Amino acid sequence: MFEAEKGDSGTLDGRGLTIGIVQARFNASITEALAQACRSELIALGVAPEDIDLVQVPGALEVPLALQALAERDRYDALIALGCIIRGETYHFELVANESGAGVSRVALDYQIPIANAILTTENLAQAEARQTEKGRDAARVAVEMARLLERLA
Numbered sequence: 001m002f003e004a005e006k007g008d009s010g011t012l013d014g015r016g017l018t019i020g021i022v023q024a025r026f027n028a029s030i031t032e033a034l035a036q037a038c039r040s041e042l043i044a045l046g047v048a049p050e051d052i053d054l055v056q057v058p059g060a061l062e063v064p065l066a067l068q069a070l071a072e073r074d075r076y077d078a079l080i081a082l083g084c085i086i087r088g089e090t091y092h093f094e095l096v097a098n099e100s101g102a103g104v105s106r107v108a109l110d111y112q113i114p115i116a117n118a119i120l121t122t123e124n125l126a127q128a129e130a131r132q133t134e135k136g137r138d139a140a141r142v143a144v145e146m147a148r149l150l151e152r153l154a
C-alpha cells in the first residue's frame with residue numbers, strides 16, 4: 001500500500017455531491033480514525049458537511065446491509081464502507097473479509113452506485129494503525145472520483 005502507484009485522478013470536485021458512509025464499530029479506534037480522515041478529506045474536496053451522512057453498524061458483516069438501505073434511499077451520489085478486520089487465530093477472519101467484501105460489491109452492482117471499500121483487512125493492529133488515515137482519505141477520493149465518472153457516463 002505504501003508508495004503504491006495510484007495514478008493521477010486529476011482535480012477532484014465534491015461540490016454538490018451527497019455521500020453516505022457506513023462505519024463498522026468493531027476495532028473502534030481504527031474505524032474512528034478511518035471515519036475522521038474520510039470525512040475531513042470529503043470536506044477538503046468540497047463536499048458540504050451537511051451532505052455527508054454517517055451510520056454505524058456493529059461489524060464488517062453488517063456493513064453491506066446498511067449500504068443497501070442507504071442505496072435504496074436513492075439520495076446518495078456515492079457510498080463509503082469503513083471497517084477493520086484483523087486476522088485472529090481462526091478461519092473467522094477469512095469469512096468476514098470475504099463476505100463483507102462480496103456484499104459491498106454486490107450492493108454497488110445491484111444499485112449501480114459507487115462504493116469506496118475501505119474495510120481494512122490486516123494481519124495485526126500495527127498494520128491497521130499504519131493504514132487508517134491514508135485509507136480513510138483514499139476512500140473519500142474514490143467516492144468523489146467515481147461519482148463524477150458515473151455522472152459523465154450517464
